[in-house]
Amino acid sequence: MRRWNGWGDESNSMELPKSAGQFLGEVIGTADCLNDVSLEQVINKVPTSRLPQEHKLISQDKEQRVRHAKGQSLPDWLAMRSGDIKVFPDGVAFPENVQQVKDILAYARKHNVVLIPYGGGTSVAGHINPQQSERAIVTVDMSRMDQLIDLDKSSHIATFGAGTPGPMVEAQLRASGYTLGHFPQSFELSTIGGWVASRSSGQQSLRYGRIEQLFAGGALETFDGTLDIPTFPASSAGPDLRELLLGSEGRFGILTEIKVRVSKLPEKENFSVFFFPSWQLATEFCKEVVQNRIPLSMLRVSNAVETQTQLKLAGHENSIKWLERYLSLRGCKAQKCMLTLGITGNKLQLSATKKQLNKQVTKYSGIATGSLLGKRWQQNRYRFPYLRDALWQEGYVVDTLETATDWSNVDTLMAKVESTLSNTLVDKNEKVHVFTHLSHVYGQGCSLYTTYLYRNGKSYQETLEHWQKLKHNASEVIVNNGGTISHQHGVGKDHAPYLAKEKGPLGMKVLSNLCQHFDPDELLNPGTLINDVLADVKLASDISVNE
Numbered sequence: 001m002r003r004w005n006g007w008g009d010e011s012n013s014m015e016l017p018k019s020a021g022q023f024l025g026e027v028i029g030t031a032d033c034l035n036d037v038s039l040e041q042v043i044n045k046v047p048t049s050r051l052p053q054e055h056k057l058i059s060q061d062k063e064q065r066v067r068h069a070k071g072q073s074l075p076d077w078l079a080m081r082s083g084d085i086k087v088f089p090d091g092v093a094f095p096e097n098v099q100q101v102k103d104i105l106a107y108a109r110k111h112n113v114v115l116i117p118y119g120g121g122t123s124v125a126g127h128i129n130p131q132q133s134e135r136a137i138v139t140v141d142m143s144r145m146d147q148l149i150d151l152d153k154s155s156h157i158a159t160f161g162a163g164t165p166g167p168m169v170e171a172q173l174r175a176s177g178y179t180l181g182h183f184p185q186s187f188e189l190s191t192i193g194g195w196v197a198s199r200s201s202g203q204q205s206l207r208y209g210r211i212e213q214l215f216a217g218g219a220l221e222t223f224d225g226t227l228d229i230p231t232f233p234a235s236s237a238g239p240d241l242r243e244l245l246l247g248s249e250g251r252f253g254i255l256t257e258i259k260v261r262v263s264k265l266p267e268k269e270n271f272s273v274f275f276f277p278s279w280q281l282a283t284e285f286c287k288e289v290v291q292n293r294i295p296l297s298m299l300r301v302s303n304a305v306e307t308q309t310q311l312k313l314a315g316h317e318n319s320i321k322w323l324e325r326y327l328s329l330r331g332c333k334a335q336k337c338m339l340t341l342g343i344t345g346n347k348l349q350l351s352a353t354k355k356q357l358n359k360q361v362t363k364y365s366g367i368a369t370g371s372l373l374g375k376r377w378q379q380n381r382y383r384f385p386y387l388r389d390a391l392w393q394e395g396y397v398v399d400t401l402e403t404a405t406d407w408s409n410v411d412t413l414m415a416k417v418e419s420t421l422s423n424t425l426v427d428k429n430e431k432v433h434v435f436t437h438l439s440h441v442y443g444q445g446c447s448l449y450t451t452y453l454y455r456n457g458k459s460y461q462e463t464l465e466h467w468q469k470l471k472h473n474a475s476e477v478i479v480n481n482g483g484t485i486s487h488q489h490g491v492g493k494d495h496a497p498y499l500a501k502e503k504g505p506l507g508m509k510v511l512s513n514l515c516q517h518f519d520p521d522e523l524l525n526p527g528t529l530i531n532d533v534l535a536d537v538k539l540a541s542d543i544s545v546n547e
């Protein structure tokens, strides 16, 4: 069963290796775990539903309302663990087909009810959190629309119900020898509709593309009727309406069908790990590989602190010691950076790519480590999120930030974000452990993914206040220094206050007009993507930023 107050399935968990606990104790100090409330305690707090009229598709069950009240951001996590969930949806709808989605939209319009489209609820930016409102709120959980509807083998186009989660997308395609190749770290729980609505990016975007490249068309149910977007291999017929759906974050309607470009399953796939003596050499290597179009399927470089932290978190102390000794002899010492890469294709492609790659690795003084670490990465690629729970048990909280910027700005932006985070809690006498990797490389630049770890405060409130400062300071640095406010996590409610800096006044007006056009009464996910005009939106997020 899915965890109600954290990540993943209850039967899956992770232990924090002893060496990791010792390491964190040395870097940021030892900590105490805060007490969690139980599901029953939270259910007892759920108020009576305010639905103006019962509807056969909308459940008012209190447990469902708890399970749909929060996503997976750090403040969501703290709210669930403390039981301080201020707003619950008044009901949860589970449509099974397009007609039922239409019925829910009609009900919302007739009764002035707010709707929140919900895929897997894996948002880390407050997308699906209901806000305080005078109006009743219904979360529309798309999980029952989870089927492969059509596979056009000639055109490599697959049509899915929008609520299909990652594992079902791949299982249904693999049965016919195809893959979508979209593997976000939230793959286990996130859905194809959520990927489109929040412009998601998968770990192998270098080969398959981000969801923008994979998304070929589909159907959006709106208050005005159905917006059907046909599939074309390419078109110069004016602005591309797919762009309206990508990143729409539930503001324009409910996506019911998603058509995607699929590929034949590759013959072979290899992941391997290399070490480089420095960040400079590792990033130069990446840039050259991607700009010379050497066909890899993924590329990720951890900076020196992330490399060191990952080696500590891995456990296996003796093997790591041997590895570090070997690397040191080969010139990869304290500043060494770990690079993980994937090659996907047929046998010929793989061997040609490896030849090209080996030359570049040598040129930048990289060291290959054989196949073991690559295999381990592949096996554990969706395990990292379970670490949050293990860290929590030891009294630590962890969160991530991500952005994208041009190559010429990568080092400067990374340094500014990291130093801002490291220094934000100095006045509280608290240390923050910060590290970054680059991934999703493009000819023009890459995404920067920064992780920060700090100790719990003495209370939930204090822990949250620390997060608010960290998030706010880092977001300001990102938008003021040439980074996008989000490369893959979307805008939601947490990034909405920073979006205007990126889009400009005219850009914001266009977005706002689009929302007004599709949803004049602001019934669809208000407060997400852009701050709303109607009075019943009291906060930019459930949590106001405490500057």
Ligand SMILES: Cc1cc2nc3c(=O)[nH]c(=O)nc-3n(C[C@H](O)[C@H](O)[C@H](O)COP(=O)(O)OP(=O)(O)OC[C@H]3O[C@@H](n4cnc5c(N)ncnc54)[C@H](O)[C@@H]3O)c2cc1C
Pocket: 007, 071, 072, 116, 117, 118, 119, 120, 121, 122, 123, 124, 127, 128, 142, 162, 163, 183, 184, 185, 186, 189, 190, 191, 192, 193, 194, 195, 196, 197, 198, 199, 200, 201, 202, 203, 248, 249, 250, 251, 253, 254, 255, 256, 385, 488, 489, 490, 525, 528
């Ligand atoms: C541990 C973890 C790892 C993550 N890793 C990645 C990663 O590698 N790459 C990445 O891109 N993101 C990642 N994310 C963020 C998140 O998984 C993505 O944003 C994902 O695309 C959200 O999909 P979802 O189905 O869970 O959508 P939800 O969280 O349910 O919703 C997200 C937004 O989409 C809207 N929406 C959902 N379904 C529909 C629909 N059918 N119609 C209209 N609107 C809809 C919602 O209203 C909301 O605004 C991660 C999150 C976590 C917790």
